[in-house]
Amino acid sequence: MNLPERKISRRELLKLGGLAGLAGALRPTAWAAEEAMPAEPALPQVPRRVLGKTGEKIPILLMGMSLKLDQKFDPRLAEALRFGVYYYDNARGYANGTSETAMGNFMERVGDRKKFWITTKSPDHTPEGMERNLAESLRQLKTDYVDLFFMHALRDKKYLSAETAAAAAKLKKEGKIRYFGFSCHNENVAELMQEAAKLPWIDAIMFKYNFRDYGNKELNDAMDACHKANIGLIAMKTQGSAVSFEDRVAKFAGGKWNRHQAVLKAVWADVRIAAAVSQMDTLEKMKENIAAALDSSPLSAADQAALRRYADETAHLYCAGCQHICGQALPPGIQVGTTLRYLMYHDSYGYADEARQLFAELPAEARQWQHVDFTQAAALCPRRVDIAQHMRRAAEVLA
Numbered sequence: 001m002n003l004p005e006r007k008i009s010r011r012e013l014l015k016l017g018g019l020a021g022l023a024g025a026l027r028p029t030a031w032a033a034e035e036a037m038p039a040e041p042a043l044p045q046v047p048r049r050v051l052g053k054t055g056e057k058i059p060i061l062l063m064g065m066s067l068k069l070d071q072k073f074d075p076r077l078a079e080a081l082r083f084g085v086y087y088y089d090n091a092r093g094y095a096n097g098t099s100e101t102a103m104g105n106f107m108e109r110v111g112d113r114k115k116f117w118i119t120t121k122s123p124d125h126t127p128e129g130m131e132r133n134l135a136e137s138l139r140q141l142k143t144d145y146v147d148l149f150f151m152h153a154l155r156d157k158k159y160l161s162a163e164t165a166a167a168a169a170k171l172k173k174e175g176k177i178r179y180f181g182f183s184c185h186n187e188n189v190a191e192l193m194q195e196a197a198k199l200p201w202i203d204a205i206m207f208k209y210n211f212r213d214y215g216n217k218e219l220n221d222a223m224d225a226c227h228k229a230n231i232g233l234i235a236m237k238t239q240g241s242a243v244s245f246e247d248r249v250a251k252f253a254g255g256k257w258n259r260h261q262a263v264l265k266a267v268w269a270d271v272r273i274a275a276a277v278s279q280m281d282t283l284e285k286m287k288e289n290i291a292a293a294l295d296s297s298p299l300s301a302a303d304q305a306a307l308r309r310y311a312d313e314t315a316h317l318y319c320a321g322c323q324h325i326c327g328q329a330l331p332p333g334i335q336v337g338t339t340l341r342y343l344m345y346h347d348s349y350g351y352a353d354e355a356r357q358l359f360a361e362l363p364a365e366a367r368q369w370q371h372v373d374f375t376q377a378a379a380l381c382p383r384r385v386d387i388a389q390h391m392r393r394a395a396e397v398l399a
């Protein structure tokens with residue numbers, strides 16, 4: 001493996017030096033080019049699970065690539081790899097198209113494509129659009145194939161068609177993709193998953209799933225159907241983050257694990273799920289996630305109770321994206337679920353630029369609600385989200 005040049009700051013190093021359970025393991029100085037690389041003891045590797053019908057084992061923790069990355073060398077990519085988090089979840093549009101270029105540069109630096117599982121996604125779901133986007137992804141990623149190719153944020157069931165199946169088969173035959181599926185975080189995810197369960201050519205699905213979904217019978221039935229059909233299931237948006245104003249409510253008070261770790265462990269406890277993707281934007285978060293993945297002990301009863309309590313206390317701050325419900329009482333075109341998701345990116349994730357960019361890409365009618373009364377829409381919301389309050393905030397920070 002080539003040694004990248006970028007040094008990790010002393011501050012980061014000191015932080016990493018005190019990792020509980022990983023003491024001495026995360027040693028980023030090993031990446032400093034001018035230092036001799038010390039003999040490294042075998043590092044603990046994140047456990048792996050089989051991804052459905054692909055028969056391939058992937059780590060249970062995946063590196064989400066919707067991040068601003070150092071284009072030359074990003075230490076987060078390197079640290080993930082060292083601990084067996086070799087699955088990198090890319091998309092054409094992540095970080096304004098720069099995640100794929102950073103990934104390509106990093107893979108080139110490491111010099112061994114086989115060390116990586118690369119997933120990417122096409123925003124265009126037509127056969128021609130997928131082919132065009134894949135060609136661009138391969139160019140940016142500096143590779144001639146991806147391991148898994150998704151239709152990104154699928155919403156329209158019409159793309160689960162014979163035409164799409166033929167396009168996926170062609171790309172596989174050409175050796176440009178190994179497996180095919182879709183990602184989905186819209187309100188009709190359960191319907192799409194039920195449909196996909198009937199289709200032998202869907203290898204894997206990445207979908208929004210977190211501790212707030214446990215009572216969701218429709219989603220659970222769809223997960224059962226996919227699991228029975230041996231479709232590999234990957235959970236995303238596992239943190240179930242509040243739309244905004246998270247600090248106004250009681251914080252999660254668990255025992256052994258903090259909230260980020262507890263929600264991941266709750267997802268991994270579901271045997272239908274192969275893996276969870278996480279945007280590990282700091283080394284600190286990565287350390288916590290890896291520590292949670294390496295510890296096979298289940299969540300304690302106290303942690304489970306704390307998670308349930310937290311879910312109850314913050315239910316009114318979490319938008320589930322079911323905008324077909326509140327949309328019944330709104331003028332056509334207004335997308336409450338999508339807008340509040342972008343607000344969550346802004347307020348909870350801290351991705352201000354990306355959130356504003358995504359919001360700007362919405363159709364004009366989805367961005368004009370200044371004179372809309374949200375009272376009736378809020379009355380329909382099963383989670384009692386204060387839609388008017390959050391939409392006001394969205395107008396302030398996203399417009």
Ligand code: SF4
Pocket residue numbers: 318319320321322323324325326327336337340380381382383384385387
């Ligand atoms: S505001 Fe409520 S009804 Fe509307 S999308 Fe969010 S959770 Fe669903």
